[in-house]
Amino acid sequence: MSLSSLLDVPAPAKLNLFLHIVGRRPDGYHLLQSVFVLIDWADTLHFERRADGQLRRHDLGPALPADDLSLRAARLLQARSGCTLGADISVDKQVPWGAGMGGGSSDAATTLLALNRLWGLGWSRAQLLALAPALGADVPFFVGGDNAFVEGIGEQLSPIEVPAQRFVVVKPQASLATAEIFLHPLLTRDTKLSILRGSLADTAFGCNDLQPPAEDRCAEVAQVAKWLTDRFGNSRMTGSGSAVFARVDSGMNASPSAIDLTDLPSGWVGRECRSLASHPLRAWAD
Ligand SMILES: C[C@@](CO)(OP(=O)(O)O)[C@H](O)COP(=O)(O)OP(=O)(O)OC[C@H]1O[C@@H](n2ccc(N)nc2=O)[C@H](O)[C@@H]1O
Ligand SMILES: Nc1ncnc2c1ncn2[C@@H]1O[C@H](COP(=O)(O)OP(=O)(O)O)[C@@H](O)[C@H]1O
Numbered sequence: 001m002s003l004s005s006l007l008d009v010p011a012p013a014k015l016n017l018f019l020h021i022v023g024r025r026p027d028g029y030h031l032l033q034s035v036f037v038l039i040d041w042a043d044t045l046h047f048e049r050r051a052d053g054q055l056r057r058h059d060l061g062p063a064l065p066a067d068d069l070s071l072r073a074a075r076l077l078q079a080r081s082g083c084t085l086g087a088d089i090s091v092d093k094q095v096p097w098g099a100g101m102g103g104g105s106s107d108a109a110t111t112l113l114a115l116n117r118l119w120g121l122g123w124s125r126a127q128l129l130a131l132a133p134a135l136g137a138d139v140p141f142f143v144g145g146d147n148a149f150v151e152g153i154g155e156q157l158s159p160i161e162v163p164a165q166r167f168v169v170v171k172p173q174a175s176l177a178t179a180e181i182f183l184h185p186l187l188t189r190d191t192k193l194s195i196l197r198g199s200l201a202d203t204a205f206g207c208n209d210l211q212p213p214a215e216d217r218c219a220e221v222a223q224v225a226k227w228l229t230d231r232f233g234n235s236r237m238t239g240s241g242s243a244v245f246a247r248v249d250s251g252m253n254a255s256p257s258a259i260d261l262t263d264l265p266s267g268w269v270g271r272e273c274r275s276l277a278s279h280p281l282r283a284w285a286d
Pocket of ligand 1: 016019028029030031032099100101102105135136137138139152153154178179182238239240241
């Protein structure tokens with residue numbers, strides 16, 4: 001078997017440094033402004049080319065939905081490109097789901113980037129980006145591959161440089177469904193528009209408008225936020241939750257030895273994470 005018939009690639013998660021809801025489209029989707037930052041908490045996807053055209057997924061970690069986002073992305077690319085090749089896709093799931101960390105969306109985007117190479121399609125980034133919104137509002141960001149100021153429902157990407165940062169990210173036992181948080185009566189939809197400038201990449205800028213509804217829906221979100229604020233002096237929910245992060249790159253908690261996650265309450269998962277400058281497959285499409 002030639003080397004190029006196998007690929008092993010990371011699918012990194014993201015954090016929303018802030019997330020403002022600034023309006024709503026006639027179809028009910030919400031217009032947002034947000035800074036999305038890639039982090040080094042990642043799934044690993046293994047791809048093996050198949051000559052028979054079949055697409056099969058194998059779960060190396062926890063079981064995923066039968067029609068998961070990596071498989072949906074593979075089917076979409078196969079159908080749109082007319083490619084007669086298939087793939088075995090093995091997913092080592094490390095990123096918690098229902099967490100606002102975009103793990104499923106990253107799996108979908110990473111699958112588009114990887115199969116484009118494995119199948120020798122030679123599609124441009126713009127062609128792959130055109131497929132992305134049909135897979136989910138977060139998928140264009142991961143296909144773009146750069147940390148970004150994001151507008152619209154997630155399809156308008158302005159790459160920005162985000163200073164290297166460290167975070168502690170904690171997800172409580174409860175998971176949250178994105179659609180439920182967007183429909184919550186406590187959600188405000190009229191946050192003032194921000195103008196893109198350097199300070200938008202500051203982790204202290206703005207807020208997450210989805211956090212009050214998420215805390216109302218799920219008491220554990222507020223508990224995680226308090227747990228992090230007590231230890232690191234700051235906290236903010238990412239996406240539609242339920243994970244919450246704290247910056248640990250400044251102040252008295254700057255030393256790695258100060259980060260101790262051994263006392264996480266039972267059922268919570270947490271890690272120290274670093275921001276990434278870009279998706280590790282950023283160079284795989286122009
Ligand atoms: C709000 C964010 C921020 O990153 O939340 P997280 O999913 O990361 O938590 C995302 O844009 C979410 O993206 P994604 O998770 O891909 O959402 P989708 O599957 O497209 O949408 C799930 C549901 O959320 C609602 N939705 C989603 C995005 C949006 N801008 N407005 C919405 O109202 C819609 O009801 C939609 O049916
Ligand atoms: N490969 C996948 N990884 C994780 N979740 C997936 C995947 N495929 C489909 N899903 C479904 O998508 C939902 C949202 O997943 P994900 O993008 O990880 O979370 P979030 O919306 O919290 O950022 C999950 O609850 C799960 O049911």
